[in-house]
Amino acid sequence: MKTDVLHAVRLARVDVTLVGRNTTALFNVLLLPLLLAWMFTMMQGGAEIDGVPGGAFVLTGVPGLMLTFSVFINLVNSFTARREELVLKRLRGGQPSAAAVMAGSALGALVFFVLQVVLLGFWVHRTEGVLPANVPMLVVAALLGVAVFTLLAAAFSGLTPNAEMAQVSVLPLLMVMTIGAPVAFPADILPGPLAVVSNLLPVTPIVEMMRSGFLGADHFTGSGEALGMAGQWVAALPSIGILLGWIAVSALLARWLFRWEPRHG
Template identity: 80%
Template sequence: MKTDVLHAVRLARLDLTLVARNTTVMFNVLLLPLLMAWMFTQTQGGTDIAGVSGELFVLTGVPGLMLGFAVFINLVNSFTARREELVLKRLRGGQPSGPAVLGGAALGALALFLGQVVLLAIWMHRTDGVLPANVPLLLVAAALGVALFGLLAAAFSGITPNAELAQITVLPVILVMMIGAPVAYPADALPGPLGVVSNLLPVTPVVEIMRTGFLGADHISGSGEALSMAGQWVAALPSLGILVAWIAVAALLARWLFRWEPRHG
């Protein structure tokens, strides 16, 4: 167990080094979500949503988009390319176990995601003077969100023929997340079927929990009521349960679809 953890940490450090050396990946994974956050905030100037400014509401929802880029797209590309180059096969045949290989990728993605969340927190503090109200809740939501989208990435890499087609494979998921995730509006405020879809998306509980943790108010039921630290955890329990259920589904999909060796035929 200890050896697997050490291997996962080493692989995560290697992943982060490779990302830092690739300017295209750095832009897509780190900067593009922040650029999209700025674009979303420009549509909410002067409005209040659920008791907070529109800009602040959007910024606290942007982690949902970041999961799509820093975790999902990044890992689908990484898993697919490494599978086709036989890297995954060699890693699995060496000292790291399968869980250590996947865990190392997830740890690297978690580090990237947390780095983006820190940048968001600085942005919010400079524009609205807001500091995160419940850091432990943010960390739990971040870890569960990365685990979920890491497993989904592993599953989607299994149905992606090669690295060149990875961008096409992930496109439907990213479009649904951009349109349906409650980034600029609460899920219940979206019209008709779109609101139903938004509530069913795996990214929605992550966004709602992180928004509650950032602002210290109930943005899960949508009331915006200020909550104590304990009250925030209680309010987040149903969404945490939904996340755990989604993780179980994603784990089954990953076990069924993920491939260690190149696809044939």
């Protein structure tokens, strides 16, 4: 167990170093989501949503979309490239266990996601005067979100024939998450079937937990009512349940689809 933890930390350090040295990857992982956040705030034009300024509403929900870039897209590219270069095969044949390899990738992605959320926190405080009301909820949302999207990335990498196709294979999920996530609007404004789909997306519970954790209010039901710490956790239980369900489904998909060796044919 201790050995696996050490291997996971070592692999995470390598991942962070490699992304930090790659200007394109660093822009896509770290800066592009912040640029999208700025664009969403410009679209709101200062209108109030659920009783809070539009800028605060959007910015506190953007971490859900950040996960698709800093974790999902980043790791689909990484897993696929390493598989084709036989890096995963060598890792599988060495000391790190499969769990350590996955945990190392997740930990490296978590570093970038946390950095994004911290930068976003400064942005929200500077422009909206908001400080996080429930930091533990932000942490739980980050951990569950990274777990879900790491496993989804592992599954999608198995469907991706080569590194060149990685940017294409992620597009369907990226479009669904971008359009369906309640970042710039509450999910309850969508027509019935679309609202159900939006609420079941893995990104939606993360958006709701992040927004409620920042603002200290009920943004799970869309009421915007101020809640105490205990009330926030009670309101978050359905979202946590959905994320745990996604972790179970994503783990099964990753186990079934993930490949350690290059695809043939």
